[in-house]
Amino acid sequence: MAEKSFKYVILGGGVAAGYAAREFAKQGVQPGELALISKEAVAPYERPALSKAYLFPESPARLPGFHVCVGSGGERLLPDWYKEKGIELILSTEIVKADLPGKTLISADGKSFKYQILIIATGSTVIKLSDFGVQGADAKNIFYLREIDDADKLNEAIKEKKNGKAVIVGGGYIGLELGAALRINNLDVTMVYPEPWCMPRLFTSGIAAFYEGYYANKGIKIIKGTVAVGFSTNSEGEVTEVKLKDGNVLGADIVVVGVGGRPLTTLFKGQVEEEKGGIKTDGFFKTSVPDVYAVGDVVTFPLKLYNEDRRVEHVDHARKSAEQAVKAIKASEEGKSIDAYDYLPYFYSRAFDLSWQFYGDNVGDTVLFGDSNPASPKAKFGSYWIKDGKVVGAFLEGGTPEENKAIANVARVQPPVESLDQLAKEGLSFASKI
Ligand SMILES: Cc1cc2nc3c(=O)[nH]c(=O)nc-3n(C[C@H](O)[C@H](O)[C@H](O)COP(=O)(O)OP(=O)(O)OC[C@H]3O[C@@H](n4cnc5c(N)ncnc54)[C@H](O)[C@@H]3O)c2cc1C
Secondary structure, three states, rough: OEEEEEEEEEEEOHHHHHHHHHHHHHOOOOOOEEEOOOOOOOOOOOHHHHEEEHOOOOOOOOEEEEEEEHHOOOOOOHEEEEEOOOOOOOOOEEEEEOOOOOOOHHHHOOEEEEEEEEEOOOEEOOHHHHHHEEEEEOOEEOOOOOOOOHHHHHHHHHOOOOEEEEEEEEOOOHHHHHHHHHHHHHOOOEEEOOOHHHHHHOOOOOHHHHHHHHHHHHHEEEOOEEEEEEEEOOOOEEEEEEOOOOOOOOEEEEEEOOEEEEEOOOHHHEEEEEEOOOEEEEOEEOOOOOOOEEEEHHEEEEEEHHEEOOOOOOHHHHHHHHHHHHHHHHHHOOOOOOOOOOOOOOEEEEOOOOEEEEEEOOOOEEEEEEEEOOOOOOEEEEEEEEOOOOEEEEEEOOOHHHHHHHHHHHHHHHHHHHHHHHHHHOOOOHHOOO
């Protein structure tokens, strides 16, 4: 069996893997010391682009345009960059077995990779309707979106089913961004989700009302309080209808499902400590197994600010956790130490000409401020979350870079609040003066 040996191996080829490779290069790595193993066929890229500009009908984003680290304003790491740094980029290679005590990974094509230090950056995978045995869920033209191959297939279907009908199952991040992308491509879009409003894990009813109104004004139909329970197909096996639990049936040429993700921990089951569905790490992203680190979507880590272990499935954390892990590895080799990860949760999304940012924790009471009328030509509004008399989270739609910085600062500083009414009146100016 072919065997290769490296000092460091990054398992995964997504956002965290790319940022980890850049940090290794910054800290100094000798040619041949580091390998990045990915089942994708392309070098690490900024995954959020897949549900946004990658699906645009005009001037879509394409590789090599959005390889990491352009999403955070950094250098774009093309395949040649890895070559120049002596980093081995091992693509189209799925690892199917991880032997952590033996410090060995085995690929689907039987190759064996030995390491001294491993960084697990396997990310998440989508939850599929077929996982729940939904009838007809494996029909053609039912799509999920995680990797660039998925986005390519969706783009082909958009072209093939021009001006057709699309049904989006799920009202979270992916559902909202893809609903917009398909509408921009002139499909007739209906969104279906069981909750009383979209993105309930983050949005308050007030925030959601804006987006639902805005989407309705764009011609997107929204059906709430029900779920897809089956699909009909034509003789080619292509989806033609979505059957809903409430008895309605929707015609569909394309279905996109965004009902959540699951961290990819399967390879390490029983070998490493897990918590809250992720691989448990400390504030340096060390797992319970010596010389094994984990970063990005796959980890449950101590969120110092809230004194709680959490998993964060967002791109900012993927980037920062990767950098933290590599800094910690390099520092420990030099007998030095660094500060533990002290993360302020940050999520964002963009759809149509909208753009929002959220910082902090969405717990406690909420106040809505600003102009949240979906018909306003330039709506700008936000929300604060207040717990134990302090602002702990802040959301802003349509903010300038300075305003977004101000809400990030509020979420970090957690200033006291005397009156919620006063806070609602002050709105953004409350954040700006902190
Ligand atoms: C379509 C889409 C849009 C998004 N938009 C936003 C957004 O707007 N804002 C935001 O904050 N976050 C967004 N996210 C979330 C963000 O992209 C993720 O949090 C981030 O990519 C996590 O990085 P990661 O490196 O942990 O995982 P990933 O980027 O998913 O990378 C995991 C990598 O590991 C590889 N891999 C997995 N298992 C194996 C194996 N056994 N062998 C070899 N390789 C393997 C995968 O192929 C992949 O290359 C979005 C996610 C998606 C899917």
